[in-house]
Structure formats: C-alpha cells, structure tokens
Amino acid sequence: MAGASASFFPAQHISPIRRNILSRGLSSVRTRLPTSKPMACAPDAAPDLLQAAKLTVDNYVRSGMVVGLGSGHASGLAIQYLGKRMREGALKDIVGIPMSVSSASEAAKSGIPLDHYEDNLQIDFAFDDADIIEEGTLNAVIGRQKLDGGESIIQKKSIVKTASKLAFIVSDKQYTRDLDGSVPVLVNCGNWMETAEEIDDLFLGDAEVWRRPTSGHAGPLGGNFPLVTKEGHHILDVIFTSPILDLDAP
Structure with missing residues (x-):
C-alpha cells in the first residue's frame, strides 16, 4: 500500500490485562506493552514488512538463543530471514519455539531447529504479528484472525509473556490512535x-x-x-x- 510503513515494537516484558472478571475463568488475548518509540521503514507495505522483519532479527537475535516464532505474514518473513542468517553462519545454535502450525512449517522449511514449548522453558526473545497497536501506550490486540489448525491461543500468549524480550512487527495502518x-x-x-x-x-x-x-x-x-x-x-x-x-x- 502506497504511503504505508512497517515498524517493530521492542519490549522487555509484557503483562496480561487486568480485569475483575478474569477470576471467573475469562482469559483475554489482549496484552499491554511498555511505551517505546517505533522504528519506521520504507514507503511500500511489502518491502516495509520485510525490512522490519530483518531489523527485528538483526537487532535482537543472537547465537545460542531460544526464540519464540510468531505467526502471520510479517513473522513469516522474519522466520525466513532468520533461517537465511543461520545458513550463512551469522547465527548459530538457535532453537525456535513455534507459536502455530504455520510458523512451525515455515521454520522447518527455513532450516531452524525446533523444540516444544514447556511452562518452565526460558525464552530469550520472541517476535509476533499484532492485529492493532495503540499509538503512545503500545497496548496491543492479538487473536482476531482465524486460527490455524492445531494453533493454541493460550500457548501463543504464554510464549509472548514468557519471553525476556518481545517485538511486534506491524504495518503502519495497524499502529493507530483511533482504535476500533x-x-x-x-x-x-x-x-x-x-x-x-x-x-x-x-x-x-x-x-x-x-x-x-x-x-x-x-x-x-x-x-x-x-x-x-x-x-x-x-x-x-x-x-x-x-x-x-x-x-x-x-
């Protein structure tokens, strides 16, 4: 889309939403991120997302890390680029923890070794798509899209929460002050x-x-x-x- 841009939003941690009815078995897929300045990229949507995906990997992934692999178009681009950097030898000993069947499939095609998520697993960094991010606060909504076969929103949210560092990769239109x-x-x-x-x-x-x-x-x-x-x-x-x-x- 002409005039669009893509950004990634880094965070040290996120915390689940607070709402009284959570005590009744309700679990929201909404998360809150601490404020951080977004990094915008070039003018065209597809190249922007690819550039943002590359910046996410280059800025945050280091050899020996356990990395949460998100789902969605932008995350797929980041997974492909991560696999390329591993094949080039720039990154080594990476273990991927997929958040969905599609991210597991993309990682396998890209040559990224995978492991299953467990509650006590230490995840060094994770990246994911977000449906919408509130400008200024960086409150994010995930989970609007149709689920992949075998995908678990609870596991996806657990991986996002567990990660020591997190980045959401979004297009410019998903970063907005007017939430709807x-x-x-x-x-x-x-x-x-x-x-x-x-x-x-x-x-x-x-x-x-x-x-x-x-x-x-x-x-x-x-x-x-x-x-x-x-x-x-x-x-x-x-x-x-x-x-x-x-x-x-x-």
Whole structure:
C-alpha cells in the first residue's frame, strides 16, 4: 500500500490485562506493552514488512538463543530471514519455539531447529504479528484472525509473556490512535453465556458480544458451528460499535 510503513515494537516484558472478571475463568488475548518509540521503514507495505522483519532479527537475535516464532505474514518473513542468517553462519545454535502450525512449517522449511514449548522453558526473545497497536501506550490486540489448525491461543500468549524480550512487527495502518474493531476473549465453555452477559453489561451500548464460529455465518451464539479451542474454550469477539476509548481500562 502506497504511503504505508512497517515498524517493530521492542519490549522487555509484557503483562496480561487486568480485569475483575478474569477470576471467573475469562482469559483475554489482549496484552499491554511498555511505551517505546517505533522504528519506521520504507514507503511500500511489502518491502516495509520485510525490512522490519530483518531489523527485528538483526537487532535482537543472537547465537545460542531460544526464540519464540510468531505467526502471520510479517513473522513469516522474519522466520525466513532468520533461517537465511543461520545458513550463512551469522547465527548459530538457535532453537525456535513455534507459536502455530504455520510458523512451525515455515521454520522447518527455513532450516531452524525446533523444540516444544514447556511452562518452565526460558525464552530469550520472541517476535509476533499484532492485529492493532495503540499509538503512545503500545497496548496491543492479538487473536482476531482465524486460527490455524492445531494453533493454541493460550500457548501463543504464554510464549509472548514468557519471553525476556518481545517485538511486534506491524504495518503502519495497524499502529493507530483511533482504535476500533474487536477484542477476542477466551472463555470456558461451561459458563460462556454467563460470562458473555457480564461482558455485555460491562460495555452496554458500546460493544456487541459474539461467540466465534468455526465456519459459516457468525452471530451472538456462534452460528451452527461454534468454535472450541484445543483447550476447550470458546472465543468471544467483543465487537466495538464505537471507538475503543481505553484499551487498558481496569
């Protein structure tokens, strides 16, 4: 896209969102990053993302690291470039921890050795795509896209949270001060409707709460085929009908 740019957003750590209804089994895929100045790249969208992917690898990945490998177009470019640097001998002894089936497949094609994520695993650095990042605060939303087969949002979020350093790679249009769209929320299947009603009351008049389907038309109840994640959760898409004024509101 003409006039677009791409950026990566480094962070030392991130913390999960704080909301009272988390105690009822709700797990948001929204995360908050500390403020950091973005690094913009060249004018065209595809070259920008590639440049941002290269900068992410060159600036943060060192030999001997365990690296969380994100999913999405920009992360795929970073995985390809990381594999190229390893083949050239510039980086050695890298172990990749994929966040999705697609990132595992891309890493395998790029020659990056892989390992499975475990709760006690030390991850030195991770990169990922984000759906939208709030300008100034760097609050980020992930999880809007359709899940890859076998992908786990909980594992993806765990890898992002565990990493000692993190970078999101996004296009210019995803870095904005005017937030809109949806915020995906994981909720236990057993009490999903009760939690959905609580969220609906919380954002009454500002958002609609729809259960995500696996296929077909979406709707408040998730259509005929509501999505169930591999851990047994539904995904509630909190769809804001007006701008999101405070993404990090308690």
